[in-house]
Amino acid sequence: MSGRPILTAERMRAAEQAAIDAGMPVETLMERAGAALAEATVRFGAPLPVLILCGPGNNGGDGYVAARHLADRGIRVRVAALGDPKSDAAKWARSKFNGEVEQLGAETGRAPILIDCLFGTGLKKALQPDLVEQLLRLSTDASVCIACDLPSGAESDSGELLNDVPGFGLTVTFGALKPAHRLMPAMNKCGRVVLADIGLAIDTAWREIGRPDLPPLDPAGHKYSRGLVHALAGKMPGAIALSTVAAARSGAGYVRVSTSRAIDGLPSAIVQTDTAILDDPRIGCILVGPGMGEIPQLLTLALTARAPKVIDADAIGQVGDAERLRGQDAILTPHSGEFVRLFGKLPGNKAEQALEAACRSGAVVVYKGPDTVVASPDGRIGFAPPAPAWLASAGTGDVLAGMIAALRARGLEAFEAACAAVWLHGRAAEIAGPHMIADDLAAAIPAALDLR
Ligand SMILES: NC(=O)C1=CN([C@@H]2O[C@H](COP(=O)(O)OP(=O)(O)OC[C@H]3O[C@@H](n4cnc5c(N)ncnc54)[C@H](O)[C@@H]3O)[C@@H](O)[C@H]2O)[C@H](O)CC1
Ligand SMILES: [K+]
DSSP, X not given: OXXXXXXXXXXXXXXXXHHHHTTOOHXXXXXXXXXXXXXXXXXXXXXXXXXXXXXXXXXXXXXXXXXXXXXXXXXXXXXXXXXXXXXXXXHHHHHHOXXXXXXXXXXXXXXXXXXXXXXXXXXXXXXXXXXHHHHHHHHHTOSEEEEESSOTTBOTTTOOBSSOOOOOSEEEEEXXXXXXXXXXXXXXXXXXXXXXXXSOOOXXXXXXXXXXXXXXXXXXXXTTTTOEEEEEOOSOHHHHHHHHHHHHHTXXXXXXXXXXXXXXXXXXXXXXXXXXXXXXXXXXXXXXXXXXXXXXXXXXXXXXXXXXXXXXXXXXXTTOSGGGGTTSOEEEEOOHHHHHHHHOSOSSOHHHHHHHHHHHHSSEEEEOSSSOEEEOTXXXXXXXXXXXXXXXXXXXXXXXXXXXXXXXXXXXXXXXXXXXXXXXXXXXXXXXXXXXXXXXXXXXXXXXXXXX
């Protein structure tokens, strides 16, 4: 899967140290970071006057470098410092900035552009209340607020907010994204996240889910080679109807649903049958769970089949022991309640919890929410980019399950199919707009596919 790399603070420091050990002075890294911050500020905020808040560490050091670059470009820039720089690199950066540096406090005057260089990946605890008060006050009247690496108060690895944090329009980060840029609640405070390459070698299996690269249609293909999705209907046919329509619109060549009674309103292209022959070798992916209700035998039936399968909604509640999924080539799509009921409260951030669940079950786990992460037992993690809040409505999970099943049936391996569907699901919601219902979301899938 393509997508921007994501590293925890510790792995970021290791990448930085490896570069330093290879002869790259930390000042060079800081110079590149600060220059990138200045460039992004000019592009995002135009040549308005700038106030940079500098902390005592290297986050502050980036700020002094950015101040120098902005001043060199003729932009009026002031620096308000939280004490003197403590790290050698920050002292170096401070010494190279010839402008005024005032002490950050209640008298610090506002500016149209505010850049937060107080704390980044070195944050250890919540900011002092009076500092939070100044940060919030100075951000209130700024027209543009920019965070250096992270909003100060955002915990880099968990995405928790250790203190009140203003909403930033832009976050400029270096080398790799951090989990906080793509996990709630910190994700909501970052605004647009720009990643600056500062010359670090980054190697990671954790990535932001990028635009998917789907296989082209085979001109010699037929409906089976384009992917047969076989869905198992349960007590509430409306949910499986949404899933099957979503699967068909996601490019499955043939969508079939086993149902004990005819489902009204389903497009004729979706074949309804009263049998469930799941050892049909032409099946590309089975879908069970949407609208299933309390019929555990449907999950048991699905688990007798060798075909890949998407286990969603009510079926997750019937799994019982995650070990049942080992060897099933399954994709599990829990929201937080379903996740905790099946796996319990796991340690670590949401991504690490999803990875642990993937390892315990052998399944690819799509841990849904306003921040969705996809984890594979082989260690890969995909973090979804921000998706519209209006996805929080009935039936959108059914649509996602159908999209995953279709892309799996089209031949993408499980992790890639799940990541691609999550990305397309978010874009389809943007296209459908804030008043959408799940049916509109399914209808917007072709337009989302055209975005690639
Ligand atoms: N990753 C890279 O390749 C580069 C990162 N850069 C920038 O460096 C910061 C990380 O710098 P660091 O000095 O480790 O920590 P911070 O500047 O985030 O924190 C400063 C310092 O402050 C102390 N501290 C922590 N929390 C608090 C608190 N709540 N109140 C008071 N003091 C606190 C603690 O001792 C910290 O060490 C990274 O974010 C990037 O912006 C490099 O400049 C470029 C390369
Ligand atoms: K910061």
